[in-house]
Amino acid sequence: MTFYSESFFLHQQQVTSLINYIAIVVLLLLVIFNTIRYLRHQLRTRNRDLGIIFFLLLLIFTGLQITNLERTVTQRSQSLQMRPFIQAVAKDHGLKSSQVVVNSTTLTDGILVRFKGKDYRVNMSPSGDNYTLTRAHVVDHKVNIQH
Known part of the structure; x- marks a missing residue:
């Protein structure tokens, strides 16, 4: 049991949220980097494909973070x-x-x-x-x- x-209620840390924030920032930087590379070399479709993949991953992690934030607000108000x-x-x-x-x-x-x-x-x-x-x-x- x-x-x-x-002290648990005082120092409740959201490690999952921190990891998701880091992943969102990294994916956002990768999307920006690949967009710049694609605009420089438009004939290479590899950069465009990577940019689309990173953008989709960014959307997934952003959705997960929004869900976590909603759950965190509910838990925090109760705690x-x-x-x-x-x-x-x-x-x-x-x-x-x-x-x-x-x-x-x-x-x-x-x-x-x-x-x-x-x-x-x-x-x-x-x-x-x-x-x-x-x-x-x-x-x-x-x-x-x-x-």
Whole structure:
């Protein structure tokens, strides 16, 4: 079972997005380079073909990046709710927020909170402005904490 600490939500990095941005920039440079070469030597169709291939790859990576950005915005807006929740649980129980971990990246009813070696199930109100903790017992005691 994986639990997430507050620092995980602070430093969530999007490595996939970075790789896609680099690929888009490289492909854009290749398209520009091949376009210039094609305009200089119009009789060589190899440069035109390579330019078309690089342009198609650029479109594919741009589409993937747009999809990733949409997913990232949704995940980020949901994970922004977790930090205040973790801080509220820590404050209510006299703990540091670094001592509280949760098993989900989104704040929903039924997630597990762990502190002081005990697990609690979160029952959220319909409005989401208050919660109750109920003692829970997990089946899998192997815990992986993501920082």
